[in-house]
Amino acid sequence: MTRSNRPQTPAEAWSAMLEGNQRFVTDNPSHARQDSGLRQELAKEQKPFAALFGCSDSRLSAEIIFDVGLGDLFVVRNAGQVIAETILGSLEYAVEVLGVPLILVLGHDECGAIRATMNSTEGQVMPQGEFIHNLVGRITPTVLAAKANGLNEIDQITALHIRGTINELIARSTLIAQRIESGKLAVVGANYKLALGEIQEIVTIGNTK
Ligand SMILES: [Zn+2]
Numbered sequence: 001m002t003r004s005n006r007p008q009t010p011a012e013a014w015s016a017m018l019e020g021n022q023r024f025v026t027d028n029p030s031h032a033r034q035d036s037g038l039r040q041e042l043a044k045e046q047k048p049f050a051a052l053f054g055c056s057d058s059r060l061s062a063e064i065i066f067d068v069g070l071g072d073l074f075v076v077r078n079a080g081q082v083i084a085e086t087i088l089g090s091l092e093y094a095v096e097v098l099g100v101p102l103i104l105v106l107g108h109d110e111c112g113a114i115r116a117t118m119n120s121t122e123g124q125v126m127p128q129g130e131f132i133h134n135l136v137g138r139i140t141p142t143v144l145a146a147k148a149n150g151l152n153e154i155d156q157i158t159a160l161h162i163r164g165t166i167n168e169l170i171a172r173s174t175l176i177a178q179r180i181e182s183g184k185l186a187v188v189g190a191n192y193k194l195a196l197g198e199i200q201e202i203v204t205i206g207n208t209k
Contacts, residue, residue, distance in 0.1 A: 007049040010186035013102035014208040017050060018199075020067040025197045033069020048074040051094035053165075054106035055081050055113065059194050074098060080113025080161070081105060082138045083168045092175050101185055102208070103176070105169070106199065107162045108192040114158055117143050155191070159202050162189040166205060180206045 007013040023029050051074040052062050062068075062075045074094040076087055094100045107114075117139040120126045126133065142164050146157045166189050170177045179185035186206030190199045 006047065008101065010101045010184075010206055010208050013050045013100070014186065014188060016068075017066055017102070017104060021065060021197075021199050023067045024065050029064075029067040031067070031069075033072060038070055042071040046071050046074075046098065048072055048094070048098055048100055050074070050102040050104060051076065051091055051098075051100045052104045052106060053077070053081055053087060053091060053169075054104075054192075055079060055108055055111055057108060057111065060106065060108055060192055065192065065197060065199070074100060079135060080111060080117075080139055081107055081165055082113070082135055083165055083172070088169070088173050091169065092173055095179055095185060096175055103169075103185070103187045105162055105165050105187065105189045106192055107158045107190075109155060109158065109194055111154070111158055114139060114143070114154060114161060118154065118157065121147070158191060162191065162202050165189070166203060170205065183207060 007016045049072060053076045054060050054062065056077045056079045060077070062073050062077075066073065076090045078084070078087065091103055094103070113135060116127065116132070117136045120136050121140060121143050126136065139161060142161045143157055146152070146160050151157060151160065166187050169187065170180065176185065176187070180187065183206070186204060186208045188201060188208060189203040190201050192199050
């Protein structure tokens with residue numbers, strides 16, 4: 001990817017993400033854009049083509065699984081990809097100041113944060129950290145809603161959590177909602193399969209076609 005063919009639209013950005021992930025899945029990564037010349041160029045300005053909001057899980061290494069390089073992705077992560085004001089501010093910055101046309105919300109299978117929340121709703125022992133309780137508390141309504149609808153598998157709950165995360169993102173950020181409305185931004189929710197290395201689309205808000 002050079003400066004001249006960098007993705008500009010939601011559709012271009014999403015297809016670049018999918019293509020990069022396929023190179024990773026098939027053991028054919030380009031490892032592009034990691035050299036000293038690029039460092040010099042990027043020191044002056046960054047122009048990432050997408051923002052990624054994902055789980056902090058060590059297996060969800062953003063640039064590796066999408067086979068992109070320095071300056072390509074604006075990455076925001078926390079355990080279980082839980083919306084918070086700092087997350088909203090970071091994503092608004094990516095959209096308003098950096099002009100990214102795509103936000104990818106990325107969960108994954110066997111997420112520890114979601115598993116911990118499932119365990120806590122089943123009365124099992126919780127981790128001791130006080131702030132882990134806060135994080136689990138933010139995922140708990142989704143787990144309870146899922147179970148009330150007969151969805152008990154972690155993959156089902158993860159998909160629901162990704163949808164809920166995107167709904168909250170759009171409901172709370174007027175800026176992001178307006179950019180989607182104008183066609184300049186799309187938000188995709190996807191799940192990453194740890195063993196396959198593949199991302200699977202769950203929901204798309206906006207136009208990526
Ligand atoms: Zn996780």
